[in-house]
Each structure stands twice: as structure tokens, then as C-alpha cells.
Amino acid sequence: MKENSRRGFMGKAFGAVAGVGAIASLFAMKKSWDPLPSVKAAGFTTLDMSGYNANEIVTEKWRGKPIFVLKYTSEMVAAFDEKQMSRTIKVGEDHFMVNLGLCTHLGCIPSYNKDEENFLCACHGGMYDVTGDVTKAPPPRGLDIPPFKIDGNTLVLGEEGPEYKKMLSDGTTLKA
Amino acid sequence: MAHFTKATSIKDWLNQRLAIEKVEKVMASEYWIPKNINFLWAMGMVLVITFALLIVSGIFLLMYYQPNVDLAFDSVNYTIMREVDFGWLWRHVHGVAASVVFLIIYIHMFTAIYYGSYKKGREMIWISGMLLFIAFSAEAFSGYMLPWSQMSYWAGMVITNLFAGGSLHADGLVEWIRGDYVPAQAFLNRFFMLHVLLVPLAIIGLIGLHFGALRIPHVNNQDGEEIDFDEESKKYLAGDKAGSKVIRFANDFMSKDMLVVAVYLVFFFYLVFYHYGFAMDPVNFDPADGLKTPAHIYPEWYFLWSYEILRPFSTDVGLMAFAFAQGIFLMLPFLDRSPNAIPASRRGLFRFWFWAMLIDMITLTAMGKVPPVEPFGSIGFYAALIFIGLWILLPIITYFEKKA
Numbered sequence: 001m002k003e004n005s006r007r008g009f010m011g012k013a014f015g016a017v018a019g020v021g022a023i024a025s026l027f028a029m030k031k032s033w034d035p036l037p038s039v040k041a042a043g044f045t046t047l048d049m050s051g052y053n054a055n056e057i058v059t060e061k062w063r064g065k066p067i068f069v070l071k072y073t074s075e076m077v078a079a080f081d082e083k084q085m086s087r088t089i090k091v092g093e094d095h096f097m098v099n100l101g102l103c104t105h106l107g108c109i110p111s112y113n114k115d116e117e118n119f120l121c122a123c124h125g126g127m128y129d130v131t132g133d134v135t136k137a138p139p140p141r142g143l144d145i146p147p148f149k150i151d152g153n154t155l156v157l158g159e160e161g162p163e164y165k166k167m168l169s170d171g172t173t174l175k176a
Numbered sequence: 177m178a179h180f181t182k183a184t185s186i187k188d189w190l191n192q193r194l195a196i197e198k199v200e201k202v203m204a205s206e207y208w209i210p211k212n213i214n215f216l217w218a219m220g221m222v223l224v225i226t227f228a229l230l231i232v233s234g235i236f237l238l239m240y241y242q243p244n245v246d247l248a249f250d251s252v253n254y255t256i257m258r259e260v261d262f263g264w265l266w267r268h269v270h271g272v273a274a275s276v277v278f279l280i281i282y283i284h285m286f287t288a289i290y291y292g293s294y295k296k297g298r299e300m301i302w303i304s305g306m307l308l309f310i311a312f313s314a315e316a317f318s319g320y321m322l323p324w325s326q327m328s329y330w331a332g333m334v335i336t337n338l339f340a341g342g343s344l345h346a347d348g349l350v351e352w353i354r355g356d357y358v359p360a361q362a363f364l365n366r367f368f369m370l371h372v373l374l375v376p377l378a379i380i381g382l383i384g385l386h387f388g389a390l391r392i393p394h395v396n397n398q399d400g401e402e403i404d405f406d407e408e409s410k411k412y413l414a415g416d417k418a419g420s421k422v423i424r425f426a427n428d429f430m431s432k433d434m435l436v437v438a439v440y441l442v443f444f445f446y447l448v449f450y451h452y453g454f455a456m457d458p459v460n461f462d463p464a465d466g467l468k469t470p471a472h473i474y475p476e477w478y479f480l481w482s483y484e485i486l487r488p489f490s491t492d493v494g495l496m497a498f499a500f501a502q503g504i505f506l507m508l509p510f511l512d513r514s515p516n517a518i519p520a521s522r523r524g525l526f527r528f529w530f531w532a533m534l535i536d537m538i539t540l541t542a543m544g545k546v547p548p549v550e551p552f553g554s555i556g557f558y559a560a561l562i563f564i565g566l567w568i569l570l571p572i573i574t575y576f577e578k579k580a
Contacts, residue, residue, distance in 0.1 A: 030352075033366070039356050059467060064358030066467045107333060108469040122471060124548070140491070174345070 044158035066101035099143035204426035210397035218436035243368035248324035278478035297393035318371035329464035400518035480544030488557035
């Protein structure tokens with residue numbers, strides 16, 4: 001009896017220490033699978049916004065994903081309604097579309113039609129207007145806008161500036 | 177210490193130390209199999225042989241494959257396919273076996289469903305089998321990533337995106353699984369590890385459990401007859417081989433098993449040498465490109481039925497239907513409320529349930545392959561509803577089933 005309780009104690013003591021060790025190693029395992037610092041550091045892209053031509057789509061890359069950059073002509077901007085204007089990013093005197101180029105339906109990459117000034121996703125026929133707002137289903141919402149910060153004449157993707165935070169809070173875009 | 181005597185032979189020397197005669201009896205010559213079975217009972221051995229082919233071909237591929245986003249594609253398509261002598265053989269064996277193994281698993285599963293081999297003490301055989309199905313699915317998916325081609329990349333993107341849970345937007349979890357914002361080096365490396373080490377270890381462990389689960393209830397037979405294995409084996413050992421309802425696993429049952437395996441291997445190597453193309457998607461001969469989606473994304477044929485259950489619904493409902501489809505087969509022994517462990521043909525409504533389920537899954541598979549245009553979109557949608565409906569009906573129809 002006495003011996004049993006002694007064995008029982010040893011078992012429980014061992015179990016307790018091993019349990020702490022198991023939890024600690026699970027934590028280490030979880031952390032080992034996190035994106036590496038180098039991956040996170042590479043999560044920023046700086047765009048010089050003075051180099052774009054109006055109505056000419058350019059695909060940049062941010063975190064491995066395609067980013068559509070389109071400089072609007074002044075006629076386009078003049079015709080924008082309020083919702084379209086809210087999706088527009090103003091750098092200096094120019095207006096831009098800066099959107100994640102992945103269809104919000106299943107992640108295919110839509111293509112830009114320069115003459116009709118809209119986007120078509122060939123996978124399932126979804127369409128977006130020139131500001132990336134959805135005009136034809138199945139996509140559930142407009143193209144997402146990546147986190148950005150306006151810094152003089154450049155745009156830093158991956159940092160959250162006040163203009164981006166405003167878009168988040170008024171529901172213009174989801175967190176991409 | 178046990179008592180050892182001077183050995184009279186090598187066999188005796190081993191026998192004293194390892195009890196090899198006893199092991200041979202327990203594992204083979206006195207492991208009893210019912211006589212009343214058919215060729216469908218050989219699918220287990222066919223699977224063992226296919227798994228062995230996967231391991232052997234995998235070992236040779238592993239010696240030249242490079243798990244690096246810049247090198248992986250060429251290490252497969254140039255080094256293995258063109259430079260390594262017989263490299264193409266290992267790749268085609270591996271690719272064909274990975275596809276065919278699912279065909280045999282499905283036959284194995286539906287055999288068990290038809291003959292009721294998942295109840296009356298055989299629940300753990302079924303459950304361990306379904307866990308093996310999940311492990312094989314993980315193995316197939318992780319292996320599909322390795323050539324780092326267009327379908328690898330985009331399948332990796334779409335499947336890991338499922339873990340965001342639709343409207344839950346658990347993007348942190350997705351990034352954690354990938355180790356990056358998109359599938360990249362960390363992703364390829366960890367799926368390489370899963371494919372060559374962790375998942376195969378789990379599979380081997382589960383195969384041990386699957387075999388172990390067979391020992392007490394034994395293999396089922398064509399009539400679901402409850403056999404007294406002790407009694408019947410005594411009869412057999414006493415010399416009444418004709419009167420006994422059982423035979424030895426080896427060499428008696430094995431000899432017929434291997435006949436089926438031989439026929440299967442003719443078919444298998446016909447595919448490997450003359451018709452491997454079905455396992456090699458043309459889209460997979462383009463290297464991964466994160467800035468270009470293939471026009472049409474679809475999984476390998478063996479995942480099509482569950483993909484089709486995901487596809488016709490809106491994102492959240494689709495995910496729930498998909499999770500349901502993945503998990504529900506595991507519950508079969510508990511959803512079938514009838515005590516009858518006999519073939520479906522003698523089980524009233526269950527007979528129709530079985531064929532309806534089989535036809536529905538074939539329909540889902542076919543609809544998953546075609547683009548979602550009408551009428552295929554609607555057919556897929558109703559087939560998905562029927563799949564869910566059949567599982568809801570199962571406990572009801574089996575509850576009212578007459579006791580046989």
C-alpha cells in the first residue's frame with residue numbers, strides 16, 4: 001500500500017513534468033511553422049507612382065500575389081460616382097487603382113479590357129468595373145485593396161496608412 | 177534467464193531466440209480465413225502490393241528530387257525523366273500507383289459496405305480503414321505539390337485557402353500552414369517532409385492497426401455468417417479440411433490472393449507502360465507561376481466527388497457540405513441502425529441505398545470534371561443534395577429494417 005502510493009506519486013510527478021514539456025514542445029513546433037522573419041520582411045513592396053501611363057494596366061507583385069496598378073485618365077475620374085471614388089487612391093495629383101489581382105470568387109486572375117475599361121475573369125465569367133468593383137456575379141465583392149501607405153510620390157504595400165485604414169473601416173475593402 | 181540448449185540447426189537457433197515457428201503460426205498458417213469469399217476479398221493484398229510499389233518507386237525518385245522552388249520542376253521533368261536511367265519508370269510507376277491505389281481503396285470500401293463488414297465487432301476495421309483513407313488523401317495531396325508545376329501551385333493555393341473557413345477569414349491559419357503568404361519555399365519544403373516522412377509513418381502505423389483490428393472479429397464472408405473460428409480451425413487441423421468452413425491464410429488463401437494480384441499487376445503495368453498519360457495532367461508540364469491561373473482548375477479524379485459537393489454551393493455552405501462529405505463515412509457503423517450484417521441484396525431498402533450511393537458518387541465524380549455550365553451545374557447540385565439526403569435517410573431506413 002505504502003509502496004503503491006509512492007509509485008503513484010512518482011507516476012503523477014513524472015506525468016506533470018512531461019505534460020509541461022509536451023505543451024512547451026507543441027508551442028515550439030507551432031512557432032517553427034510560422035512564416036520566417038525573412039519572409040515577413042519581404043512582405044513589403046514600394047512602388048514609384050510617377051512612372052505609370054494613364055489607362056495602361058501594370059501587374060506588380062506583392063507577397064507573391066499579383067497587384068493591378070492602373071493610372072486613371074482625368075475623364076475617367078470625372079465620371080466616377082461616390083463608390084468608385086472611394087476605391088480610388090490619390091497620390092499627388094494623380095488617381096490610381098491599386099487592387100489585388102485575384103478574383104474574389106475562386107482566386108483566378110482577371111484580365112483588363114482597355115477599350116471597354118473593365119475586367120473580366122475568364123474562369124467563371126465574373127466582371128469588375130475600372131475601379132475593381134464587381135459588376136457581374138459570381139464574385140461576392142469587388143477586388144480587394146492591399147494594405148498601403150502613401151509616402152510622397154511612392155506607395156508602400158504591406159504597411160497600413162491612414163487612407164487604407166479608412167477604407168477598412170468604411171467597408172470599401174476587406175483585409176487582404 | 178530462459179534456458180537455452182545447443183542448437184541443432186539454424187532454424188532451431190532462431191526458434192529458441194525469436195520463436196519463429198510460433199510467429200509463423202500466429203501470422204500465417206494458423207490465421208484462419210473463411211472459405212465462403214470471392215475475389216473482392218483480395219483487395220487488401222492488392223493494396224499492400226500497390227503501397228509497396230509506391231515505396232520502392234518513391235525511394236528512387238527521392239534520390240534525385242530537389243525540394244527547392246527553383247530546382248524542383250527541372251529535377252522531375254529533366255533530371256528524373258531524361259537523365260536518370262529508368263527514371264521515367266519510377267515516375268510513371270509512382271504516378272499510376274498513386275491514382276490506382278484510390279480505385280482499389282474505393283472498391284475495398286464499397287465491398288465492405290455491400291457485405292456489412294463494418295459492424296458486429298468489425299467497427300474498428302472500418303474506422304481504421306477510413307483513417308487510412310484520410311492519410312492516403314493527405315499523402316496524395318502533399319505528393320501532388322512536389323513537381324512544383326502549375327497544378328501543384330494552384331491546387332496548393334486553393335486547398336490551403338479552404339482552411340480560411342470561408343467567412344471566418346482565418347488568413348493567419350492559412351499563412352501558418354504555408355509558412356508564407358502564398359505557396360513558396362517553406363510550403364514546398366514542409367509538404368516534402370509530410371510526403372516522405374510524417375504521413376507515410378502514419379500510414380504504416382494505421383496499416384498495423386487495420387490488420388490488428390481484423391484479428392479478433394476475423395474477415396467477414398459472403399453471407400455474413402457468424403463462424404466459430406476456434407471450432408472450425410480444430411476441425412481443419414484434425415484433418416476434416418472439406419468439412420471445415422475455414423482455410424489457412426498461408427499458403428492456402430494467399431495462393432488465391434496472389435492470383436488476383438497477378439491479374440491486377442498485368443493491368444497495372446499495362447497502364448505504366450502504355451497508358452500512363454491519365455495520371456500526368458498536361459497542365460502539370462508548365463512550371464508553377466503565381467501570376468497566372470490555369471483556365472480550368474480541377475483535382476485528380478479520386479477527389480472529384482468531394483470537390484463537386486463543395487462547388488455548387490456558396491462559399492460557407494459549400495465548406496460545410498465538404499466537411500460533412502469528408503467525415504461522414506467514418507460514422508457509417510453507427511448510422512446503420514440495423515443489426516443485420518448480411519449482403520445488401522438481402523437487406524430491403526438498404527439494397528437501394530447502396531446502389532443509389534454508388535451511382536451518386538460516380539455522378540458527382542463525372543460532374544466534378546466538367547466545367548460548371550448547364551446542365552452539368554444542376555446535375556452536380558442535385559447529386560450533392562442526394563448525397564447528403566442519403567446519409568440522413570440511412571439511420572431511418574436501417575432502423576425499420578426487418579431482422580434477418
